[in-house]
Amino acid sequence: RALTGRVLEVLQRWAADERCAGSRLVVLTRHAVLAVPDDRAPDPAAAAVWGLVRAAQSEEPGRFLLADTDGDDVPWAAVGAAIGAGEPQIAVRAGAVFAARLVRAAQTAGLPVPAHAAAWHLDIPEPGTLENLRLSPADPEPPLGPGQVRVAVRAAGMNFRDVLYALGMYPGEVRLGGEAAGVVLETGPEVAGLVPGDRVTGVFTGAFGPVAVTDHRLLAPVPPDMTFAEAAAVPIAYATAYYALVDLGGLRAGEAVLVHAAAGGVGTAAVQLARHLGAEVFATASPGKWDAVRAMGVAGDRLASSRDLGFEEGFAAATSGRGVDLVLDALAGEFVDASLRLLPRGGRFLEMGKNDVRDAGEVAAAHPGVRYQAFDLWEAGPERIGEILAELLALLRTGALRLPPVRAFDVRQAPDAFRHVGQARHIGKVVLTVPRPLDPAGTVLVTGGTGGLGALVARHLVTAHG
Structure with a gap:
């Protein structure tokens, strides 16, 4: 003003x-x-x-x-x-x-949704190029087993694993879409505390589509003031950071932690969680994303580029040679070596990346006192993941943690979203939103329904959508 x-x-x-x-x-x-x-x-x-x-x-x-x-x-x-x-x-x-010039808008129709398919999902039959992403008809849904919940997906979070697999750079076979938020459609036997209509978020497999099934232990209620896109950005990134820093790393107040790629989904969560635990945070990120990391409370002399090895010398000087107590890593090659040297007094090195996994024994021999551990969130098991998710949502509700910046793409624009994440152009999390079909058994309010446009909309709702 x-x-x-x-x-x-x-x-x-x-x-x-x-x-x-x-x-x-x-x-x-x-x-x-x-x-x-x-x-x-x-x-x-x-x-x-x-x-x-x-x-x-x-x-x-x-x-x-x-x-x-x-x-x-x-x-x-x-x-x-x-x-x-x-x-x-x-x-x-x-x-x-x-x-400024006015030009004809590019016609980006996106991936076509399979016609007449009751259900569909995003997949990539031949990994190696993002051009092979497609929306494919899904198999008929089997009855739910004990403990299972069927959810109408409204938004699904993207992770680097999805991109790496699509590019043919991830071992094994992966069903795209590991986390989502939506509305409970149906619950199986032995499911308590959830009923159809509940808004939930959690961990899934194959969540890039209108419907997904998961174990009820991997779900938690979405707070009333949280959108589906925001809720879909929480489960894997925040639970991974929590599992790493609390369960595996045992991070304590007064310790120093180095968080690499601090402007990404896990990085955003880890920086906030480490500060909440009372730790001193050192972080790396692309220079263009430094403002976002500073906004989380990381001091200027505790922030360095993730594009070069200057962080080693800078952080060693800032700590008078003491280094840090814990490293949360997602980098590779000489960046790993430089990070290990920042543990001169020993400590914990937690590797969540998949491109450069080291042998824990060799690391311990080369760096006395360093405990190296490559990990995956799934190792925590459904019960623990559910407990972590409930704790995180409680911290978000109280304001102890904040949601990451979220950018949403329609699932039909999945190649653009995958390219955006693959080139590390995002801050926080990217989610894919799923087109929500109109429910013929539901209702629609058309304000101004007796006007010319309102009448056309009302007629179209009846004739085209039942």
Whole structure:
């Protein structure tokens, strides 16, 4: 409000000053708009200035120029060129100048949903390229067994394992979609505490589709103020971080922990959980994601790039050579070696990645006092996973932990989502939302239903959706 108020005052004075009648006023902002793919998130105050000046441009054509930059240097040459060309708005990114243009939207129909299929799921018959992802008809659903629950999936969380398998880089066979949130459709024998209609989240296999089945012990109720997309982002990432730091690592208050890839799903959860436990957090992330990690309370000298090995020297200096007590790792190669050297007093090294699993005995021989353990969440078992999930949701309800940033893709845009995660362009979690069919036995409220558009919608609901 303060910034737009000041800008409005300047615009009004400029427009009223006869001496400025033949000139254009340049309003220079930084990171106010999205100009290129993967541009950083706009600054809300600067974005509001753009909205204000655009309105002023419609009232005073040709009087104002909006110029947005990505750095501290003022792009005077670009501004001069824009004035000469009569452009009303420009953005400068890495020295290149972009202007607003209206073009035909790309037609991205996405993956086709199988026609006339009662159920379907996302799969990849031939892993190796994301172009092989498809929505395939699912087999008829068998009756539920003891302890099983059938859930109508509303959103399903994505994990690197899904991407690695799709690219042919993960051992064994994987059913895509390991976590989801939705509504209980049916419960099997020996299931207590859940009834049809309950909103739940938890761990599944094959959750990228409209319906999935899981063990009731792997489910927990979704808090009333949490969306399905948010709830789907919690189970694997947060439970993995909890299982690693609490069950396996025994992290205690006052200890130091290094969390690699701290802007990802597990990393976001691990940083928050470690701070909640009273530990000192060191973290790595891509420089473009540092703001997100700082926002979780990680100090500047405790944050380093995950793209180079500089974190070893920086964190060793920050701790006067003591290093850390626990490393939560998802990297590979020389990054693993550098991280192991940050345990000079011994400690715990927990490996959740699959690309560079070491032999625990060899690690112990090379790094005395270091306990190396590669792990997977499934090792905890259904009972423990359910307990962890319930504890995490309680921490989220009280505000002790926060949800990660969530970006949702429609499941029909799965190749785009897989590519986004595979290129590590996301912060927090990516989820796939599932189209929700209209229930012919349900009801629809059409506000303004007697108007022209409302009447057409009402008729379409009847004739096309029963």
